[in-house]
Amino acid sequence: MIPLLLWRRNWCKFMNIKKGDNVKILKGKDAGKTGKVIRVSEKDNKITIDGLNVFKKHSKPKRQGQKGEIVNVVRPLDVSNAQIVCPSCNKATRVGHRINEKQKTRYCKKCNAAI
Numbered sequence: 506m507i508p509l510l511l512w513r514r515n516w517c518k519f520m521n522i523k524k525g526d527n528v529k530i531l532k533g534k535d536a537g538k539t540g541k542v543i544r545v546s547e548k549d550n551k552i553t554i555d556g557l558n559v560f561k562k563h564s565k566p567k568r569q570g571q572k573g574e575i576v577n578v579v580r581p582l583d584v585s586n587a588q589i590v591c592p593s594c595n596k597a598t599r600v601g602h603r604i605n606e607k608q609k610t611r612y613c614k615k616c617n618a619a620i
Contacts, residue, residue, distance in 0.1 A: 520547055520584060521600040521611065526620075528587040529597040530557060539590055544581070551581035558582050593618040 522528060522542060529539045535557045544553035562578045588597040591613040599614040611620040 520545065520550070522552055522584055522587065522589055527590040527592070528552070528554060529590050530554070530582065530587050531597075532586040533558065533582065546581060549581065550584050552584055552587060553579055553581045554587070555579070589620065591616060591618060591620060 522545065524542055524545050526542050527539055528542055530536055538557055540554040540557045542552050543555045546552070556579070558580050559577050560580055562576045564574045564576055566573050589600055590596065591598045594613060594616040596615055598616075600620065601612050601614050603610050603612055612618065613620055
């Protein structure tokens, strides 16, 4: 049996979402909203979406006389909680892969258009 850490490390190689893709959030407080992916972390299996999954962070004052702040922070989201949006049919869809002349391309499972 494969240890869990090795399995997760190998599984991350098959991430279907890339930087710059439009995705729809399936779970969480922003469920149903769409946004653009700004960062992908294959190691942690997480993505960061621009303007979504925003939380407030309280920061202490750094120097004497300075005030504390409440800062909005965009947190990463697990890949399993987001689904890619096809640019041609504008629907959330699963991703398929085709191999054409030494190139691996992604395509929409609903309309068969290249992503």
